[in-house]
Amino acid sequence: MKEPIISVKNLVAKYGEETILDNISVDIYPQEITVILGGSGCGKTTFIKNILKLYQPFSGSVKIFGKEVTSIDEQEFDDILSRIGMLFQNGALLNSLSIFDNVAIPLEQHTKLSKNVIEKMIKVKLDLVNLSHAINMVPSELSGGMKKRAALARAIALDPDILICDEPSSGLDPLTSASLDELILKLKDLLNMTIVIVTHELASIHRIADRIIFIDEGRLLFSGTLEDAKKTDIHEVRTFFEVGSF
């Protein structure tokens, strides 16, 4: 059995008094695509944000690359973060910068690469998400789906070891969404990336998922391989795989 690259134990997350995630323990394995499933509002985004300490977890332990991040010092955690790419649910592009500059930020901040090399990398990443033509535009000039793709380009700018995508395909047409799946598979194979994706699209899940994490109202309902998920008799999970909805 491989060592997990992210290991979450007894995670409890709260906003104020309200408990959003209750005692979640899951492992995410390297060079696999893990899909996080669950109905709207069940706490998927909260789960990701707590792992990355964008919100401090209420209690529990989170290990990334074998290091306990809940008690790590800032410098060390920054090193970890520079190895993780994140696509936020709403893109979270910096509105005052062009698409080119948005993708350039992580490259300029975390590498010593020369300007020419960086420029080539940005061009390639934008080409991979089919946005070459928008390189000089600013986010407010892009459509919703284009923003998503630009944000993905930024998330993969550094060839991160772990890529986390919060609903990458919402707002995209099925064709673009399928090509995104292909890109994700390519990244996994070529760069040995570990990928965590929140998605609801059954077709996409069948195409890319190695492992499934199923959250229901803040509790972990299922965690295991795609094959096991298809065979399980947990009612909610079964229903999802049969009809593609919750």
Place this chain on the structure above:
Amino acid sequence: MEYRAQSLFLDGELTKHTVPALNIEFYKYIDNAITTIDLQEISKIDSAGIAFIDEILSQLELHPADSLSMNEMVRIAYATFTSAELSPIIAEKKIDIFTQLGSGFITFLKSVKDGTYLIADISYWSFVGIFNKKGQRKGSVIQQALFIGVDALGIIALLSMILGLILALQSAAQLRQFGANIFVADLMAVSMVTEMGPILTEIILAGRSGSSIASEIATMQVTEEIDALKMMAINPIRYIVVPKFHAITICIPLLVTASTLIGIFGGLIIAVTYLDLSATVFINRVFEILTLKDAVIGLGKSYFFAWVIVIIGSYYGFNVKGGAEGVGKVTTQAVVASIFWVIILDALNSLIFYFKI
């Protein structure tokens, strides 16, 4: 990195961590007659590595197809991450000065037109809104009046007091020399009622309410809330601007009056403590010197400026460009424009009355 028989040989890892050093090392070999790049022994490569290869190729003016020797892994990665086939980034076109001037003038004309429409709209709906509350947010006039009026009262009172004290103190020294102590009452009354009270209040109003109107409307604009209102057949001006317009109309005379009275009271303190005047004498003199006309001018222009602030705030709010960063920009612009126009209009107003009388 090594140079062997017209070939540049690279081995090991070629990633974002190793490329910066290799990039420097490469310049040692750049003058050699390199015709091929040997990547057979590369064990790990990422998109930074590929970009580096492309960079070397373009500096050596080589073509990837006939100069790269790659193993299977590198070949697949190269096919995915190469930028050799991508078109160069086109720089933004420079615009010459005449085009700039011309388009600036057209923008100006357009903003005059938009502004005129907006003034007409706001005036019309504010008038209609007095009788017909349909399409306005419930309870928002009161809520706005609290924000514009009550919340601002403290700061306006404090500043008016300080202003009154300073004004009286500065002039007291001069008046004393001529034994004209009593004229401090004239000075305080006229200046506070016709100028200082209104202007001070309006400037604070521009800073607080002008900015909040602009940023609220701009935020609603960029988050498509305005579009949503329109789709529900709700007039955004009626819904957002009219309550503010009414609230400001209610509050402004009260705020200006408070500011004026407190300012004069500041003068009174100086008169009593420093100029040996009695409070009764001071107050009598104030009432003697003030005419109804002064009060009307003071209050009249206060109304006018307050409306100007609402209109300017709305204008900038509705005309926000871009996303969230646009909101900050128009808010600043709205405050600067409000203060600018309040002072300019006040100057014009003073000129008119100065020459007429």
